[in-house]
Amino acid sequence: MVTDELIRKQFIHQILRRDAAFIYETQANVVRQNFTNERAKALASFLASRPFSLSGDGLRPNYYFNIFPYLRFLDIKYSNQDAGLRSRLALYNRVVWGRLYHETISDLKYGLSKDIYDSIKERLEKMNPEKL
Numbered sequence: 014m015v016t017d018e019l020i021r022k023q024f025i026h027q028i029l030r031r032d033a034a035f036i037y038e039t040q041a042n043v044v045r046q047n048f049t050n051e052r053a054k055a056l057a058s059f060l061a062s063r064p065f066s067l068s069g070d071g072l073r074p075n076y077y078f079n080i081f082p083y084l085r086f087l088d089i090k091y092s093n094q095d096a097g098l099r100s101r102l103a104l105y106n107r108v109v110w111g112r113l114y115h116e117t118i119s120d121l122k123y124g125l126s127k128d129i130y131d132s133i134k135e136r137l138e139k140m141n142p143e144k145l
Contacts, residue, residue, distance in 0.1 A: 015137045022074070023133050024125050026067070029076050032117045033065040039108045040084065047101055056083075080109060 041060035044053050064079040088105040091098055 015134055020130060020133050025121060028117060028120050032112050033078055034063055036108055036112055037063045039103055043103050
């Protein structure tokens with residue numbers, strides 16, 4: 014049986030997965046384009062793998078974003094240097110907090126419209142009942 018809570022849970026999962034993919038993809042592209050050493054290549058490949066995870070069962074799942082403090086330190090290091098390089102570096106503040114506070118929170122608060130609700134409900138009803 015598809016309940017309202019299940020639909021809301023699925024909506025939250027979709028929004029968080031979408032925004033996690035955006036954050037990791039943006040960070041990986043920035044690292045690839047602006048840094049060329051081996052350590053940066055390893056970091057970019059890890060970020061491209063989108064290390065987003067979900068744990069917990071029932072109505073209270075836990076979502077984990079693996080965001081390295083190292084990226085924050087790179088952000089700080091280049092904040093007072095070359096303005097051209099700084100404008101290309103969307104490593105931490107711009108991408109993480111910008112996406113979470115401007116996109117994710119507003120989508121979670123106001124994004125579950127009747128159309129989206131109905132489409133999620135329809136998709137869940139078509140799924141195999143054992144997967145619910």
